[in-house]
Amino acid sequence: xxxxxxxxxxxxxxxxxxxxxxxxxxxxxxxxxxxxxxxxxxxxxxxxxxxxxxxxxxxxxxxxxxxxxxxxxxxxxxxxxxxxxxxxxxxxxxxxxxxxxxxxxxxxxxxxxxxxxxxxxxxxxxxxxxxxxxxxxxxxxxxxxxxxxxxxxxxxxxxxxxxxxxxxxxxxxxxxxxxxxxxxxxxxxxxxxxxxxxxxxxxxxxxxxxxxxxxxxxxxxxxxxxxxxxxxxxxxxxxxxxxxxxxxxxxxxxxxxxxxxxxxxxxxxxxxxxxxxxxxxxxxxxxxxxxxxxxxxxxxxxxxxxxxxxxxxxxxxxxxxxxxxxxxxxxxxxxxxxxxxxxxxxxxxxxxxxxxxxxxxxxxxxxxxxxxxxxxxxxxxxxxxx
Numbered sequence: 001x002x003x004x005x006x007x008x009x010x011x012x013x014x015x016x017x018x019x020x021x022x023x024x025x026x027x028x029x030x031x032x033x034x035x036x037x038x039x040x041x042x043x044x045x046x047x048x049x050x051x052x053x054x055x056x057x058x059x060x061x062x063x064x065x066x067x068x069x070x071x072x073x074x075x076x077x078x079x080x081x082x083x084x085x086x087x088x089x090x091x092x093x094x095x096x097x098x099x100x101x102x103x104x105x106x107x108x109x110x111x112x113x114x115x116x117x118x119x120x121x122x123x124x125x126x127x128x129x130x131x132x133x134x135x136x137x138x139x140x141x142x143x144x145x146x147x148x149x150x151x152x153x154x155x156x157x158x159x160x161x162x163x164x165x166x167x168x169x170x171x172x173x174x175x176x177x178x179x180x181x182x183x184x185x186x187x188x189x190x191x192x193x194x195x196x197x198x199x200x201x202x203x204x205x206x207x208x209x210x211x212x213x214x215x216x217x218x219x220x221x222x223x224x225x226x227x228x229x230x231x232x233x234x235x236x237x238x239x240x241x242x243x244x245x246x247x248x249x250x251x252x253x254x255x256x257x258x259x260x261x262x263x264x265x266x267x268x269x270x271x272x273x274x275x276x277x278x279x280x281x282x283x284x285x286x287x288x289x290x291x292x293x294x295x296x297x298x299x300x301x302x303x304x305x306x307x308x309x310x311x312x313x314x315x316x317x318x319x320x321x322x323x324x325x326x327x328x329x330x331x332x333x334x335x336x337x338x339x340x341x342x343x344x345x346x347x348x349x350x351x352x353x354x355x356x357x358x359x360x361x362x363x364x365x366x367x368x369x370x371x372x373x374x375x376x377x378x379x380x381x382x383x384x385x386x
Contacts, residue, residue, distance in 0.1 A: 007036025
């Protein structure tokens with residue numbers, strides 16, 4: 001593999017909460033999953049006079065050797081506070097000395113505004129280890145968290161690893177993925193997104209996440225996290241591995257069925273980058289297929305979601321809306337129930353008066369959208385409030 005982050009990786013937070021901490025069982029399960037590697041926590045800030053952080057280093061030292069001997073790539077991760085940049089650089093140095101193949105920095109609200117500290121940390125770590133691969137793990141949508149010193153991190157890290165926890169955010173997985181990738185592309189680094197394998201996310205959405213990564217030509221993904229993943233979620237990881245050999249390789253296309261030379265190519269590129277529309281599981285945009293009323297409702301809903309700030313955190317709890325922001329089983333229209341994938345979108349457009357049910361109370365979600373209906377929606381959407 002060309003990069004440390006290539007393939008499929010699984011995060012380890014507390015090893016003693018996985019298979020009751022039995023190392024042999026963990027190794028056997030990791031082999032059965034077929035993953036490329038693990039990313040093990042080795043510090044919570046610096047190690048000085050901090051028994052909790054020191055405990056994570058002991059955990060890392062106990063696992064790194066056996067996992068590497070079993071053929072796995074081992075990354076080490078640290079949650080950053082940067083109240084002591086030198087101390088955290090030293091913690092990374094100890095993990096590298098213990099055998100870490102690469103380092104992942106988990107940077108969230110505790111590094112807000114600490115631009116100078118990030119620079120000092122990066123300079124110290126790179127001076128000592130100029131060639132160790134380093135990843136940055138942070139919020140799903142970078143421009144929603146401008147207080148994180150992304151540019152300072154980008155100066156010395158090798159890969160961006162956004163936490164695309166769509167279930168916790170309450171977004172559709174495709175919308176979350178596309179918006180996340182678009183927000184990190186300006187930093188000019190490879191992107192290896194982290195998917196959600198905890199809470200109420202479904203195996204189907206996890207499969208979509210992997211397909212989206214393949215279609216985006218990403219060479220690596222990871223999953224947060226092993227201890228919280230259900231049996232069904234672990235099976236989904238095993239059934240949908242990303243390897244550099246099985247990702248999409250067409251470089252001259254925006255989607256599998258949209259070439260750069262297409263008259264609508266720029267429009268498709270825009271709606272995908274903005275997370276307004278997504279490709280299907282095969283990477284196809286289906287440009288010649290008529291749009292349905294449900295699909296238009298979803299586009300309008302996705303546009304509204306982009307105005308909301310997600311609360312993505314690797315140690316947080318899953319959102320109450322699940323993987324698609326569903327509204328339970330409550331009937332929204334006579335032919336739309338809360339369990340339908342488009343239910344939140346239909347609820348939104350009805351509440352906003354952008355679309356309407358017919359005289360029988362039906363929304364007709366699968367009916368083709370007429371040009372007249374589209375004109376009416378656009379007219380309504382652009383009317384001044386009040």
